[in-house]
Amino acid sequence: MPLATPPKIAALSIALLAHTTCVQAGTGPKAISAHARAVQAQAINLDTHLDTPALFSQPGWKISDRHDAAKDGSQIDYPRMVEGGLDGGFWVIFTGQGPRDATGNLHARDAGLKRLAEIREMVAANADKFELATTADDAARIKAAGKKSVYISMENAYPLEQDPSLLSFYYKQGLRMLSLAHTQHNDFADSAGMGKAPDGEHGGLSEKGRALIAEANRLGILIDQSHASNEVFDQMLALSKAPIILSHSGAFDVYPHSRNIDDARIRALAAKGGVIQVNSLGGYLIDTGATPEYRAERRKLYESAGDFDKLSAEQRAELKAKFEALDTKYNIRKADFDDYMRHLLHILKVAGWQHVGLGADWDGGGGVLGYEDITQLPKVVQALLDAGYSDEQIKGILGGNTVRLIRQVQALADPAAVKAALE
Numbered sequence: 001m002p003l004a005t006p007p008k009i010a011a012l013s014i015a016l017l018a019h020t021t022c023v024q025a026g027t028g029p030k031a032i033s034a035h036a037r038a039v040q041a042q043a044i045n046l047d048t049h050l051d052t053p054a055l056f057s058q059p060g061w062k063i064s065d066r067h068d069a070a071k072d073g074s075q076i077d078y079p080r081m082v083e084g085g086l087d088g089g090f091w092v093i094f095t096g097q098g099p100r101d102a103t104g105n106l107h108a109r110d111a112g113l114k115r116l117a118e119i120r121e122m123v124a125a126n127a128d129k130f131e132l133a134t135t136a137d138d139a140a141r142i143k144a145a146g147k148k149s150v151y152i153s154m155e156n157a158y159p160l161e162q163d164p165s166l167l168s169f170y171y172k173q174g175l176r177m178l179s180l181a182h183t184q185h186n187d188f189a190d191s192a193g194m195g196k197a198p199d200g201e202h203g204g205l206s207e208k209g210r211a212l213i214a215e216a217n218r219l220g221i222l223i224d225q226s227h228a229s230n231e232v233f234d235q236m237l238a239l240s241k242a243p244i245i246l247s248h249s250g251a252f253d254v255y256p257h258s259r260n261i262d263d264a265r266i267r268a269l270a271a272k273g274g275v276i277q278v279n280s281l282g283g284y285l286i287d288t289g290a291t292p293e294y295r296a297e298r299r300k301l302y303e304s305a306g307d308f309d310k311l312s313a314e315q316r317a318e319l320k321a322k323f324e325a326l327d328t329k330y331n332i333r334k335a336d337f338d339d340y341m342r343h344l345l346h347i348l349k350v351a352g353w354q355h356v357g358l359g360a361d362w363d364g365g366g367g368v369l370g371y372e373d374i375t376q377l378p379k380v381v382q383a384l385l386d387a388g389y390s391d392e393q394i395k396g397i398l399g400g401n402t403v404r405l406i407r408q409v410q411a412l413a414d415p416a417a418v419k420a421a422l423e
């Protein structure tokens with residue numbers, strides 16, 4: 001049984017479906033000004049949730065090749081990062097939540113270590129294009145060297161359930177951000193679920209979750225709340241000695257989905273110096289009209305595809321066509337660029353520009369009509385200029401705020417714990 005089932009079912013289908021070619025209202029700026037390009041060139045452009053490592057083990061897939069989102073649904077690779085001006089970001093070790101027994105925990109441990117190795121192998125095999133980033137200063141240094149930054153993050157701490165002390169090993173290997181739970185509760189924390197929030201299991205964080213946060217603080221690892229419940233948010237904020245991040249989240253007051261965060265909590269996050277990075281997963285941005293019947297059929301279709309990590313480009317294209325047919329059958333509404341900007345601009349107003357950034361969930365379900373892959377990042381810059389944001393503010397949103405947060409969190413680490421982990 002594939003461990004990562006069902007990893008991001010909503011995600012995958014939306015990613016695969018967001019790619020149609022018709023030009024229509026809502027797809028954003030039609031032209032990018034020289035000013036917008038200049039702002040982006042001066043900024044450090046980081047996305048804090050890149051799920052692309054899930055593609056690294058797919059047969060024939062190479063980060064140095066240019067891919068077509070309309071054909072295989074993929075959204076990030078080196079040529080397209082260059083075109084879109086993305087300087088790097090946090091590359092995710094994602095593990096779908098499975099059984100929380102000894103066998104499940106061991107499978108998760110292995111899956112996490114395998115994905116960690118794949119990320120490091122990608123960097124080693126493309127050393128002229130990518131470099132592992134572990135400190136705040138690395139982002140600017142690596143950009144100046146003409147390369148892309150690879151910070152490593154973990155989405156869902158399931159690989160640590162067996163042995164949480166593995167965190168120091170991950171730290172030594174480059175891990176700098178950690179989320180506790182994904183779409184289901186686990187030993188560490190309650191999840192926000194995938195729509196209607198489920199009843200909590202721990203009432204927020206478990207004791208084991210609290211201990212993991214304390215250890216992350218000691219090591220200077222960013223704590224990521226995305227996907228966890230509101231109670232987890234409140235407890236993380238109270239407990240963490242360092243400001244926290246929401247690596248890919250949206251605004252509940254724009255669209256009330258359990259995965260989004262409300263204005264009061266956004267203000268509390270900002271008041272403690274944290275940042276929220278805005279997600280572009282369509283099902284979290286708008287009501288797509290998805291019914292339980294549609295979701296059940298989509299889940300069946302996804303499960304029939306087997307292990308997503310092993311699909312070839314042709315198999316992905318086939319799956320994409322099937323998802324498209326399903327969406328047509330159920331008349332599913334697709335989010336567009338304007339829907340994305342509605343969340344981003346709302347969050348900017350509530351949090352203040354110093355506390356906002358981009359975490360579009362590329363290759364993990366992100367992407368909407370008019371914002372299909374990373375080549376379209378300049379549209380966000382143009383839209384922010386059009387909305388009246390200054391160059392300085394936009395540079396913060398594109399990555400400056402994330403760099404500041406990394407610096408703050410690492411400054412609050414315990415030097416002895418860091419030294420011991422690196423030995």
Ligand SMILES: [Zn+2]
Pocket residue numbers: 155227248361364
């Ligand atoms: Zn996610």
